Every structure is written in structure tokens, then in C-alpha cells.
Ligand code: FAD
């Protein structure tokens with residue numbers, strides 16, 4: 001007989017596993033189906049984020065950041081280090097351990113919450129049945145659910161111009177596994193993932209060239225911040241070429257010859273490794289039987305309303321497989337919301353204040369709207385900026401690049417957007433998100449006491465600058 005559940009979740013990434021945990025907390029009998037196999041070919045929870053995304057990339061950013069610091073900035077502090085060596089195998093093993101510990105942690109949470117983990121490929125059948133095909137490809141289990149949550153996540157987009165080649169032309173997962181530092185590394189796509197992975201390998205010693213088809217840089221970010229970021233990344237040695245569309249690649253004895261076009265014509269670039277980081281697409285092929293009639297859009301994203309309901313009753317979809325930014329915390333919040341909706345509670349996601357972060361150095365983080373979006377919408381706004389160069393704490397750290405920018409409604413003074421480039425701003429942005437979530441005005445931030453000396457004071461000063469009364473910079477008149 002088929003196993004019966006209140007909720008069956010397909011996918012155990014940060015959207016699906018969080019949804020499953022919240023469902024179980026709310027007393028719903030819950031199962032989660034996942035098909036991920038780890039490096040040792042064993043089933044493992046956590047999806048893209050824990051296994052080949054957020055966590056391993058941040059582990060390598062952290063390690064490579066320390067390598068860069070000891071080589072380049074320790075001397076400024078009067079510390080000389082000699083004989084510094086890179087043990088890449090150890091760095092990779094550390095990353096693998098971080099990932100392993102965290103994925104084991106999810107396994108423990110599933111156990112503690114009484115969630116059944118079904119290992120294999122899930123498919124939604126009519127009448128809220130879920131078929132699970134085990135990893136052997138043979139055994140089939142049928143689960144019956146009162147509700148189904150689809151959280152299948154996404155995979156790297158592949159392009160005909162650069163077909164993947166094991167260990168040579170790689171996607172983001174392959175770029176987390178190089179066994180030696182490439183001498184010359186190409187990256188197709190200067191988006192978030194291309195910049196983070198390009199930064200890791202540059203810090204470890206590679207010459208890195210990024211080829212980006214768009215003429216603009218980081219189009220989703222505030223233009224002023226993106227401009228500053230481009231300048232700083234170029235200064236670090238990242239060779240970022242905008243308006244450069246890769247059209248073909250050929251592997252020869254000297255490496256990979258990458259052909260690309262820009263406004264000036266055809267060019268080629270020879271590299272010894274190439275990362276393809278041109279975006280991600282939802283894993284929705286074959287996810288639901290045709291008879292279910294699950295509605296997808298032209299990109300393969302599952303169509304959902306603001307509560308993540310699909311076009312089928314009692315079927316929900318969350319995370320990278322639905323509209324909105326492909327971010328782990330966005331998927332997790334959708335998971336919590338859907339669990340609570342299923343349990344009969346009132347719940348929603350604050351889509352307007354989802355923070356975006358790029359974990360380069362300096363980091364880039366923002367929440368809310370950009371200045372260019374306010375201009376395009378004709379909104380009357382005021383802006384306050386504050387450079388980290390004027391922050392005592394940033395100076396003491398010897399890490400004072402970047403700025404904070406606060407955008408506030410000119411009439412109501414409500415904070416509409418906060419944009420930061422600078423050290424640790426992945427942490428600082430949370431303060432802006434809390435303020436915006438509470439409907440704070442720039443004056444509320446200005447009236448709040450921030451500890452001295454902290455990087456957070458730059459947010460305070462930027463809020464003061466909205467009203468022309470920052471203390472540690474001259475204010476613009478008028
Ligand atoms: P996923 O994490 O992709 O998980 C989906 C799971 O479902 C997978 O285990 C998959 O195998 C499984 N699955 C799919 N179909 C089926 C099926 N039919 N049956 C059974 N199982 C199935 N986001 C951030 O917020 N911060 C970051 O710093 C960040 N860094 C990133 C770095 C890299 C290199 C990459 C690639 C991504 C990064 N992301 C980051 C994005 C983040 O990883 C995703 O937004 C997040 O993983 C999406 O969560 P999800 O649960 O929707 O899907």
C-alpha cells in the first residue's frame with residue numbers, strides 16, 4: 001500500500017528541507033524526496049546550496065581571502081610572513097569537511113523532526129501521488145499526499161559556444177574542484193557566480209579574464225555601486241571585458257581558444273581552464289506527469305501566485321524553480337510560508353526586502369530598490385551616502401574601500417533601498433533589511449545609536465546624510 005503523508009516535498013535544498021522541517025514542526029506528517037548524490041556517490045541532503053553552491057564557494061572565498069591577506073596586506077600591519085605556501089588539496093579537503101558537517105546536520109534535523117527521507121527521483125502524478133524511483137533506477141515507491149511542495153531547484157545553463165569538458169571547461173561545480181591553480185583562467189559571465197569563483201582563483205594566483213556579453217556590469221545592482229565595484233575588481237587584476245559575447249571554444253595543445261565578439265569585432269583569448277557561469281535554469285523537466293497539467297512558463301519556471309500556489313490544488317512550488325531571485329534565503333522563506341499556509345496559518349514573504357549579496361572583496365550587498373529604478377519610476381527621493389574611508393573602524397582594519405548609500409522617499413522619508421559596497425557588508429545589510437521590514441524612515445536610522453567604532457556607523461552616517469547632517473563628511477548643500 002502507498003505510504004500516506006500530509007505533505008510530500010520534492011527537493012531537499014534550502015527551499016525544500018526548510019519547508020519539510022517547518023511542516024514537521026507544525027505537526028504535519030512529512031516526507032522529503034531528494035535525488036542528490038554526493039562526491040562519494042552517496043545520497044546527501046542540502047541540494048545545490050550546501051553541496052556545490054553557497055557553502056563550498058564561501059569556504060573557498062574565505063580560504064583564498066586569507067591567502068591573499070597574508071601575501072598582500074599583512075605587511076601593511078607590520079607583519080612579515082615568509083615561506084607562505086598554498087596546500088590546495090588541504091584547502092579543498094577543508095571545504096569538503098565544512099560541506100559534509102552541514103549536510104550531516106540536515107540529516108540530523110530530519111531525524112529529530114521525524115521527517116521521512118526518500119532517496120531517489122520524485123515525480124508528481126495525478127491525484128497528489130508522488131512516484132519515487134530509487135537510485136538503482138529500478139525500485140519504485142508511491143507516496144500519497146494531502147499536499148505536495150515542489151522544490152526541485154536549478155542547474156547551470158550550458159551553452160553551445162562552450163560545451164563542458166571534464167576538468168577543463170567546467171560549470172560552477174567543476175570550478176569548486178580544480179586540483180591545481182590554473183595559470184590563465186577564463187570565465188564566461190561576469191554575474192555573481194562568475195565574479196565569486198573568478199575571485200577565488202585570482203587570489204590563489206591565476207590570471208583571470210571574465211567575458212561578459214552585456215555592455216553593463218551587474219545590471220541588478222545600483223549603478224553607482226556597480227561602477228565602483230568594476231573599478232575595484234579591475235584594480236585587483238580581474239580582467240573584466242564587457243560587451244564580449246563568447247561564440248565558440250576549441251581545445252588544442254596550447255589550451256582552450258575562446259572566440260568572442262564585441263563592438264570592435266572578433267577576438268580570441270587562450271586560457272588553460274574555462275568556467276561557464278552564464279546563469280541557471282529550473283529543474284522542472286519531467287518533474288510532473290503530463291496528465292497533472294502543471295503550468296510552467298516559457299523559461300520552465302513553475303507558475304505560482306504570491307503564496308507559491310501552483311495552478312493545481314494543494315500543489316505548491318518554491319525556491320529556484322519559481323519566479324524571483326535564485327537565492328537560498330528566498331527559497332527558505334517561501335518554504336516556511338507554504339508550510340504555514342498548509343497548516344492553516346496566515347503567512348507571507350516580504351519579497352520587496354530580500355537582500356542580495358555578492359561575496360567578493362569588497363562585498364556588495366543591497367536590499368530594496370536602486371536609484372536608477374526610482375528615477376525610471378519618477379519617484380521623488382532623497383539620497384545619503386557615506387564612504388568607508390571616513391569610518392574609523394574601516395581605517396583601523398585597513399579595509400576602507402566602498403560606501404553605504406541610503407535611498408529614502410522624499411515625502412514620507414521611508415527607506416526605499418540600501419546599497420553597500422565594502423568589507424563585511426553581507427552582515428551590515430541585515431540592519432537595513434530589519435529597518436525596511438519595520439517600515440523605518442531614514443530619520444529612524446539617524447536617531448538610532450550605533451556603537452563606535454563599528455562599520456555599522458557608516459549606515460548611520462548615510463542615513464544622517466539623507467538629511468544633510470552626516471557628521472564625519474562634509475554634507476552637500478541644498
Ligand atoms: P536546490 O538547492 O537546487 O535543491 C534542489 C534539490 O532538489 C536538489 O537536491 C536536487 O537534486 C533535488 N531534485 C530536483 N529535482 C528532483 C526530483 N525530481 N526528485 C528528487 N529530487 C530532486 N544563494 C545564496 O543565497 N547565497 C549564496 O552565497 C549563493 N552562492 C551560490 C554559489 C554557487 C556556486 C551556486 C551554484 C549557487 C549559489 N547560490 C547562492 C544559489 C543557491 O544555491 C540557490 O538559490 C539555492 O540552492 C536554491 O535552493 P532550492 O532549494 O530551490 O534548490
Ligand code: AMP
Nearest residue numbers: 189191192211212213214245246278279
Ligand atoms: P548571472 O545571470 O548573474 O548568473 O550571470 C550570467 C551572465 O552571463 C549574464 O550577465 C549574461 O549576460 C552572461 N552571458 C550569457 N551568455 C554569454 C556568452 N555567450 N558570452 C558572455 N557572457 C554571457
